Amino acid sequence: MERLDDEVDAPRGATSREWELFVSEDPAEPLTHAGSVSAPTAAVAREQASALFAHSVERLWLCPADETRRFQTAEQSLVADDAHADADATMDHEEMAAETLQGDAE
Amino acid sequence: MISVSKLLCDLDAEGDGLRYDAADESTKSQIRDEKQRRPVVVWNVTKQCNLYCDHCYAAADTDIADGELSTAEGKALLDDLADYGAPVVLFSGGEPLVRQDLEELVAYANEVGVRPVLSTNGTLITEERAASLKAAGLKYAGVSVDGLPERNDDFRGLDGAFEGAVRGIENCLDAGLKTGLRYTITERNAPDLEGVVDLLTDVGVDRFCFYHLDYGGRGTEIVDADLTPEDRRAAVKRVCDMTRAYHDRGEEIETLLVGNYADAAYLVEYAREHMSEAQARRVYDYLRVNGGDPTGERVADVDYQGNVHLTQFWQGYSLGNVRDRPFGAIWEDESNPLLRQLRNREAHLKGKCADCRYAGVCRGASRLRALTTEDDLFAPDPQCYLTDDEVHGPAPFDAGTDVANPAD
Ligand code: SF4
Numbered sequence: 001m002e003r004l005d006d007e008v009d010a011p012r013g014a015t016s017r018e019w020e021l022f023v024s025e026d027p028a029e030p031l032t033h034a035g036s037v038s039a040p041t042a043a044v045a046r047e048q049a050s051a052l053f054a055h056s057v058e059r060l061w062l063c064p065a066d067e068t069r070r071f072q073t074a075e076q077s078l079v080a081d082d083a084h085a086d087a088d089a090t091m092d093h094e095e096m097a098a099e100t101l102q103g104d105a106e
Numbered sequence: 107m108i109s110v111s112k113l114l115c116d117l118d119a120e121g122d123g124l125r126y127d128a129a130d131e132s133t134k135s136q137i138r139d140e141k142q143r144r145p146v147v148v149w150n151v152t153k154q155c156n157l158y159c160d161h162c163y164a165a166a167d168t169d170i171a172d173g174e175l176s177t178a179e180g181k182a183l184l185d186d187l188a189d190y191g192a193p194v195v196l197f198s199g200g201e202p203l204v205r206q207d208l209e210e211l212v213a214y215a216n217e218v219g220v221r222p223v224l225s226t227n228g229t230l231i232t233e234e235r236a237a238s239l240k241a242a243g244l245k246y247a248g249v250s251v252d253g254l255p256e257r258n259d260d261f262r263g264l265d266g267a268f269e270g271a272v273r274g275i276e277n278c279l280d281a282g283l284k285t286g287l288r289y290t291i292t293e294r295n296a297p298d299l300e301g302v303v304d305l306l307t308d309v310g311v312d313r314f315c316f317y318h319l320d321y322g323g324r325g326t327e328i329v330d331a332d333l334t335p336e337d338r339r340a341a342v343k344r345v346c347d348m349t350r351a352y353h354d355r356g357e358e359i360e361t362l363l364v365g366n367y368a369d370a371a372y373l374v375e376y377a378r379e380h381m382s383e384a385q386a387r388r389v390y391d392y393l394r395v396n397g398g399d400p401t402g403e404r405v406a407d408v409d410y411q412g413n414v415h416l417t418q419f420w421q422g423y424s425l426g427n428v429r430d431r432p433f434g435a436i437w438e439d440e441s442n443p444l445l446r447q448l449r450n451r452e453a454h455l456k457g458k459c460a461d462c463r464y465a466g467v468c469r470g471a472s473r474l475r476a477l478t479t480e481d482d483l484f485a486p487d488p489q490c491y492l493t494d495d496e497v498h499g500p501a502p503f504d505a506g507t508d509v510a511n512p513a514d
Contacts, residue, residue, distance in 0.1 A: 008429045010173035012413055014153055015165045018424075025443055034442045035425045036413070051481050052423060055454065056443035070430060078186075078412075078429050079178045089177055090154050090170050091204045100156045100229050101270040 006077045008070040013038055018065035019045040023057040036065055107315065108369050108396070110346055110361040113389045114377065115353040117360060144191045145406040145437065148225075148418040151180065151208065152200040153410050157227050158263040159252075161290060161331060163322045163419045166200040174410040175428075177207045181214050183408065183428055188218035190434030192406075195220045198418065200410065203230040209242040216243030224248065225288065228274030229267055236274075236281035247278045248315060250288040251302055253295035261294065272309060279310045286313030286360075292331045296341045300348055307352075307359060316345055318365035318489065320419035321478035329479060335491035342369055342491075346376050365419075367399040367471045368490040371464035375496055387503050390467065398469030402448040406437060416448065420474050444483075448473065451484070458486040462497040 012018040016038050022031040034053070039045035045062050053060055074080075091099065111117040152174055155166035175183060187195060195215050202208055203226055215222040224239070228249035231239075239247070252258050255268035264270075278285040287306055289299065303314055319332045333341060342363065349361045363369045370393045378386035397404070400417075407415040413424035414436045425445065426436040440446045447454055451470055455462075459470040470476070471487035479488045490497075 008427075010411060010429055011171075012411060012424070012427055014171035014409075014411060015421075018413075023443065032441055033426070034444065035423060037424075038422050048422060051477060052444050052483060055483065056447055072430070076430075078182045079176075089174070089205050089207045090152050091206065093168060096154070096156045096168070096204055096230075099232070100264070101266050101273075102230075102232050 003073050004071040006072050006074045008072060012036060012065040016040045020063045020065050020068055021049055022061040022063070023053055024059045025057050027058045031059065031061060107362045107364045108373065108393070110349045110363060110373070111353070111359065113373055113392060114346060114350055114381070117353070117358055144193060145404050146194040146196060147187055147192045148196045148198050148405070148407040149183070150198050150200060150407065150409045150418065151202045151205050151211065154204045155199055155201040156204060156230060157201065157267060160261050161292065161319060161328055163320065163421060171410050175412055177210060180211050183433070184211065184215050184218055184220060186428065186433045188220050192220055194223060196223050196225055198225040201227055201230065203235060209238045212239060212244050213242040221245050226250070227262065227267070228271035231274030231277050233277050233280070236277040236283060240281040240283045244283060246284045246286065248286050248288045249275050251306070252290055253298040254301050257295050257298055275306070275309055275311060285311060286315060287311055288315050288317060290317040290319060291333065291341055292319060293333050293337065294331065296333060296337060299341065299344060303348060307357065312358070313360040315362045315364055320365055320417070320472055321475045322419040322421050332489070335489055338489060339372065339491040342372055343376065346373070365472065366489055367468040368487065368492055370398065370467040371492050371497065374464070374502055390503050393467040398467055399471055401473055402445060408433065417474070454484040456484050456486065458490065458497060463499055463501055464492070464497060
């Protein structure tokens with residue numbers, strides 16, 4: 001367990017829930033991860049995933065990304081140290097409003 | 107993207123940062139060849155934007171999303187793209203200039219050998235910001251303007267947005283930054299097309315990219331906002347006519363069409379009708395090498411949370427996340443049957459596209475539009491405006507024509 005101590009806890013969805021997709025093309029084979037779809041509910045996620053994979057798979061699972069815990073070894077981490085240390089990289093609202101259309105300020 | 111000025115007026119634009127024609131590179135080194143097979147990667151650096159445009163594919167608003175890639179993660183992503191051999195990274199958003207570390211990221215992309223280019227609404231580009239982006243090594247800025255002032259401002263949800271974008275463009279040009287226009291053609295702004303080009307050529311812009319709407323982003327209203335196929339054909343014809351008129355006057359503007367590869371078929375038809383059979387053949391041969399719609403192959407998208415998408419417009423489906431797996435591993439993973447099918451889409455296209463004689467230069471245009479309107483990944487693109495007579499019949503020309511020695 002110590003080996004898999006890096007938890008990837010950043011969300012995968014911003015505008016609606018995200019659903020991890022697992023599919024198999026051959027019913028005898030195990031499911032494999034095939035990305036994710038954005039959808040507000042499992043029913044809508046099912047519709048979207050079906051439209052994308054109906055042509056190719058025999059089995060399809062949907063797992064809410066926000067209920068999926070992702071662990072990996074530290075070496076697999078995108079960055080070694082705290083990824084969110086500088087999460088304030090964008091402007092705040094006031095600054096954004098103040099900077100907009102300032103291109104012609106002499 | 108399809109270069110109208112190159113195909114109809116033989117304009118060879120200097121390196122614009124966004125690869126156009128793989129054939130041009132085919133004699134160069136192996137590394138160069140490999141880069142040509144790698145996708146141009148759009149990176150939406152933030153969801154945050156200072157405007158609220160009707161057709162925004164990224165569903166941007168004034169807030170950032172939870173878990174946006176940090177500066178350190180962004181650099182790690184750029185390392186990852188460099189390792190994989192991505193030739194170009196297009197910084198997009200949201201509005202990328204709201205990120206205070208944009209210059210740092212641009213400089214880093216440059217340092218690791220991924221050509222940095224920018225897509226922006228232009229309204230945050232002050233003289234200082236233009237200069238710092240240029241100093242960081244930015245190679246190109248594409249500024250969005252979607253109509254003459256009144257229409258553009260209405261659409262972007264901000265009075266003065268047009269003027270602001272023009273100031274931003276001027277600041278870029280003054281800083282010595284190659285700058286072009288991005289214009290997304292909709293029903294509302296199609297009439298303004300020539301007017302905007304006239305206005306901006308006076309400002310000094312000489313590169314104009316016309317985008318067709320793809321059907322991702324803010325809801326289904328987007329489909330209603332689009333042109334009918336007939337109006338689209340008329341608008342594309344106007345882009346062709348305008349490009350030739352400019353060149354006839356000795357003004358060498360560069361014009362490009364993006365987002366609907368039915369344009370490739372149309373350009374062959376246009377050249378045949380308005381120019382010559384030999385020109386039509388040249389156009390066809392170039393486009394055949396160019397390879398048709400690039401979705402899931404020559405273009406990729408990484409969103410602000412690190413999700414990898416098939417194009418920047420296709421945000422509703424993600425192949426995986428760069429926090430879990432390197433970009434190259436995700437992009438190469440053809441255990442994903444969707445990716446495999448898309449890359450072999452000719453075998454799956456239906457209806458009008460299945461036996462279209464232009465399928466080789468178009469590849470069924472937008473699979474996302476087909477999916478959104480027909481719920482079928484391989485249905486014909488609803489925005490194909492070619493007639494049945496045009497798409498049916500034998501191949502337009504014999505295969506194997508030598509581009510360098512056209513038959514005229
Ligand atoms: S019929 Fe399909 S393949 Fe042919 S031009 Fe139209 S969209 Fe492209």
